[in-house]
Amino acid sequence: MTQSALAAYLHSHMPLSRAMAVSVVSANAMEVVLEAPLAPNLNMHGTMFGGSIANLALLAAWSVMHLRLEADQFAGQLVVGRSETDYLRPVSGPARALARLDGLDWDGFSRQLNRHGKARLTVTVEVLSDDQIAARLVGTFAAIAGSEAQI
Amino acid sequence: MTQSALAAYLHSHMPLSRAMAVSVVSANAMEVVLEAPLAPNLNMHGTMFGGSIANLALLAAWSVMHLRLEADQFAGQLVVGRSETDYLRPVSGPARALARLDGLDWDGFSRQLNRHGKARLTVTVEVLSDDQIAARLVGTFAAIAGSEAQI
Numbered sequence: 474m475t476q477s478a479l480a481a482y483l484h485s486h487m488p489l490s491r492a493m494a495v496s497v498v499s500a501n502a503m504e505v506v507l508e509a510p511l512a513p514n515l516n517m518h519g520t521m522f523g524g525s526i527a528n529l530a531l532l533a534a535w536s537v538m539h540l541r542l543e544a545d546q547f548a549g550q551l552v553v554g555r556s557e558t559d560y561l562r563p564v565s566g567p568a569r570a571l572a573r574l575d576g577l578d579w580d581g582f583s584r585q586l587n588r589h590g591k592a593r594l595t596v597t598v599e600v601l602s603d604d605q606i607a608a609r610l611v612g613t614f615a616a617i618a619g620s621e622a623q624i
Numbered sequence: 625m626t627q628s629a630l631a632a633y634l635h636s637h638m639p640l641s642r643a644m645a646v647s648v649v650s651a652n653a654m655e656v657v658l659e660a661p662l663a664p665n666l667n668m669h670g671t672m673f674g675g676s677i678a679n680l681a682l683l684a685a686w687s688v689m690h691l692r693l694e695a696d697q698f699a700g701q702l703v704v705g706r707s708e709t710d711y712l713r714p715v716s717g718p719a720r721a722l723a724r725l726d727g728l729d730w731d732g733f734s735r736q737l738n739r740h741g742k743a744r745l746t747v748t749v750e751v752l753s754d755d756q757i758a759a760r761l762v763g764t765f766a767a768i769a770g771s772e773a774q775i
Contacts, residue, residue, distance in 0.1 A: 486668035489676055492643030517637035523704040524679035525640055531675045553674040557708045 474543055476500045479536060490532060493525055497536075502544040504573045505537040511566055521564035521602075530598040530610035531556055533572035538596065538614055541574055545583060549618040554593065556612045564602040570610075572598045582616075590618040625691055627651045634683065641683060644676055648687075653695040655724045656688040662717055672715035672753075681749040681761035682707055684723035689747065689765055692725055696734065700769040705744065707763040715753040721761075723749045733767075741769040 474482065480497040483490040494513050498506040507529055514525035531553060539551055577594060585592035593615050600608040625633065631648040634641040645664050649657035658680055665676035682704060690702055728745060736743035744766050751759040 482668075486666070487673055488664050488666060489640075489643065489673055492640065492664070513639050513643070515637070515639060517633075518701055518703070522638055522640055522679075523707070524675070524682045527678060527682075527707065528673075528675035531678075550669055552669070552714075553711055555708070555710050556674070556678065557706070559706050560704055563703075 474500075474540055479505070479540070483532065483536070487532075489528065493528060495529065495532060498569060500536060500540060502541040503537070503575060504571070505533050505540065506569055506571050507533045507536065508567055508569045511564070518563070519565075521568055523558070523560050526560065526564060526568060526600050526608045527556065527558040527610055529568055529570040530558065530572070530600050530608065531612055533570035534596040534598050534610065534612045535614065537572040537574055538594065538616070541579065542616060547586070547616065547618070549616060551614055551616050554613045554615050556610055558608060558610045560608050562605060562607050564607045566602055568600050568602045568607060570598050570600045572596055586616050586618065592616055625651075625694055630656070630687055630691070634687070638683075640679065644679060646680065646683060649720060651687065651691060653692040654688070654726060655722070656684050656691065657720055657722050658684045658687065659718055659720045662715070669714070670716070672719055674709070674711050677711065677715060677719060677751050677759045678707065678709040678761055680719060680721040681709065681723070681751050681759065682763055684721035685747040685749045685761065685763045686765065688723040688725055689745065689767070692730065693767060698737070698767065698769070700767060702765055702767050705764045705766050707761055709759060709761045711759050713756060713758050715751075715758045717753055719751050719753045719758060721749050721751045723747055737767050737769065743767055
């Protein structure tokens with residue numbers, strides 16, 4: 474799935490990503506960078522709603538795992554099981570979420586998935602604004618082979 | 625702030641709450657219940673996007689603290705510092721988030737706020753769907769007297 478295909482996929486399958494005006498800055502099977510502008514994501518203090526910041530990070534983490542699983546020809550679902558977000562500073566402009574798979578034990582995750590039809594992986598995402606880290610999300614996702622509807 | 629005033633406040637100050645079609649089921653200074661329908665919050669599996677579930681819970685927690693602080697005539701900001709969300713089961717219809725202050729040490733929080741101009745409180749929110757707990761969010765908020773823009 475290319476960069477523009479990922480943007481179209483998110484916007485058509487997840488209406489909230491369209492409401493947040495999420496764009497795909499770059500996307501491949503190792504790293505995904507998503508961006509969201511301030512206006513549709515404002516809070517009552519004139520900065521970015523913490524929920525929007527967390528969503529952007531969650532979508533980036535989901536996307537990079539999705540692209541890598543797609544490259545591995547995995548058929549099934551990828552669902553979030555847990556997320557922890559630290560909000561470190563206010564965001565007063567656009568925000569970028571960077572999700573990377575390097576440094577993670579993808580091979581172990583992949584072996585587990587092939588053996589048991591289910592495996593979990595924890596991905597850390599940084600959200601940057603104005604060249605500073607504004608938030609950090611740690612998300613644990615489960616890949617489930619050929620499964621039914623999940624979150 | 626009444627139930628309808630809270631809905632109007634959220635929708636006018638936080639565009640994403642409008643995009644999520646969040647409604648206020650009940651609201652007072654001890655408990656807030658918010659609801660969101662499935663359609664604007666769908667994910668690619670036809671269930672509710674985890675980010676929407678977490679947002680709904682975050683908004684409920686923020687709202688009940690905001691209403692209580694308003695009742696206490698607090699002037700300042702209420703910002704989220706950290707959130708942890710466990711996604712326990714898929715949501716295939718509307719979801720309700722229940723945030724309550726009973727059982728929390730509001731008096732201690734309030735004393736700290738009066739003394740130091742800043743205090744933190746952790747609120748647990750349950751998200752229900754189809755009468756079952758679908759997710760649980762633990763959010764830590766900071767109240768800051770007369771402060772500048774924050775998350």
